[in-house]
Amino acid sequence: MYSFLNNQFLPAEKTFVHVSDLAVQRGYGIFDFFKAVNGKIPFLDDYFNRFYRSADFMQLPVSLSREELKNIVHELLQKNGVADAGIKMVLTGGYSPDGYEIATPNLIITQHTLTMPSAKMLEQGVKIITHEFRREMPLVKSINYTTGVWLQRKVKASNAYDVLYHLQGEVSEFPRCNLFIVNKNGIVMTPANYALEGITRKNILSLSGMEVKATTVTLTDVLQAREVF
Amino acid sequence: MYSFLNNQFLPAEKTFVHVSDLAVQRGYGIFDFFKAVNGKIPFLDDYFNRFYRSADFMQLPVSLSREELKNIVHELLQKNGVADAGIKMVLTGGYSPDGYEIATPNLIITQHTLTMPSAKMLEQGVKIITHEFRREMPLVKSINYTTGVWLQRKVKASNAYDVLYHLQGEVSEFPRCNLFIVNKNGIVMTPANYALEGITRKNILSLSGMEVKATTVTLTDVLQAREVF
Missing domain, CATH: 3.20.10.10 (D-amino Acid Aminotransferase, subunit A, domain 2)
Structure with a gap:
């Protein structure tokens, strides 16, 4: 299973962030979560709009365009070979030198097994x-x-x-x-x-x-x- | 410069946590911060009491006793050879399999340069x-x-x-x-x-x-x- 961190796909178990990240130091970051069904992601534009809106409000620039991010999400699904899955995108406050000021955000994309109510x-x-x-x-x-x-x-x-x-x-x-x-x-x-x-x-x-x-x-x-x- | 993670001293720049940590996923964790002056830490017991109290309230077990933790903090100061410094201890929600439930906390201790008001x-x-x-x-x-x-x-x-x-x-x-x-x-x-x-x-x-x-x-x-x- 692969995850994505900033600009590369990594084995999921080897996806780490440095402890100076503002998420670890100050719980600062945003995320979004959506489902892939039969390899397609319903309402992806809505989720992306909310993700970019949350990022903007929290003063966290997203380094990738919607189009680039979309391609990466689909590439992740393909690499992992799973048609039905949850996808989580986290954008953190980044590696802050003083542990307080916002730095360059870290973008983390992970794929999860879906659990449905019984x-x-x-x-x-x-x-x-x-x-x-x-x-x-x-x-x-x-x-x-x-x-x-x-x-x-x-x-x-x-x-x-x-x-x-x-x-x-x-x-x-x-x-x-x-x-x-x-x-x-x-x-x-x-x-x-x-x-x-x-x-x-x-x-x-x-x-x-x-x-x-x-x-x-x-x-x-x-x-x-x-x-x- | 060294940091401490769970049970080992690591080069500060190589101290990473996995992205499944509840700090990254949910901003969940506690910390405390205190100063070393001439190699001594004034009011360390007060800071430790607050750290253990915060941990207890937030349902995060500390794997080390106060005595063990104290020794590690002093060893870190010695290893880094700095007499005046800020010490930050962070205890996170740990590597949660479902990204929501509290797991085994990660303990991170880092040393920082002190900045004083001009x-x-x-x-x-x-x-x-x-x-x-x-x-x-x-x-x-x-x-x-x-x-x-x-x-x-x-x-x-x-x-x-x-x-x-x-x-x-x-x-x-x-x-x-x-x-x-x-x-x-x-x-x-x-x-x-x-x-x-x-x-x-x-x-x-x-x-x-x-x-x-x-x-x-x-x-x-x-x-x-x-x-x-």
Whole structure:
């Protein structure tokens, strides 16, 4: 299995960054994640737009054009000979001489096995817990998951599948995905603010023909909902 | 120059971590930083206590005892033959197979040149700006400096030296240090809540004989203060 680092393909197990990288020193970086299905990547332009937008907001220049990056992602898939996979692109703050100022970003692309929810989970649903928290920069796909990772122990101890963030009762998102509910009147709702702009949200729902209301969603709305997903 | 990684001393420029580390993937880790003066490290026990406390809170086991870690820090200073230096210890979330769950932490110890404020800065003071923000876990020395790093461009553009965090007018801390003021009645004050427990704060001030009131400090208090440091 190969990964990609800056300007070369490397054996995945030999893809290292120096400890002076701002990701290691200050947790500073952005990423994006998308799926390849039958060797094709649905909605790649949307993911790329979000990746470049996050990078720009976080003051991290991307050294490659969208076209060059696209070619590299497809070359990685081909080299690894896998048709269905998750692809993760991370862009870090780079090797900062003083461990604080942004340097030349490191671009890391890795390929991952996809895990899908089991049939039982889809059929029976999953338990979730809640936590009062709002991400620092909710519109950016930064690598800062301090609270999300930290909460995993609590999620497991509660026999839950995930944790829903809210602030004073206004819900925003799960650590790694958006929230949707179908309310008691059959209207599909999703939080309008403080949540990452999901590509799946945008595309799947527009393709499915469902009308989704982006609005304020409260914990009470979630509890009274017909469906939550 | 040497660094230390897990169980070995390595040339500093060859100290790498694999990209699957949770610091790179999720910005997850803790650290601490202290100074060696004439080969001795003042208040080392305080720094170690805070390091182990941060690690414990963040669910990151430290594989070494305080005694073992102390010996390694002193060996590093000796190997590098530097009497005055900054020492940084970082403990990351480790090589996580799924890029999300905490694994076996990586311990990184690096040595840095100390930079002190210039005489002019000490004499004339420095300009600061403010930003509305409170850290996710203010009592823990986590590596998450997303906002602190991100604000550096604004600090520089404002010709300022640093940025003071406040939430609705209640100040907490600078990204990398505590705040103290001497108010108009000559009382030394420092924010009681939402700020990292500074070792310098604790020791220098207790040694100096100054009495410090840990309390709520507002932006108005800062503006009306006789001295700010």
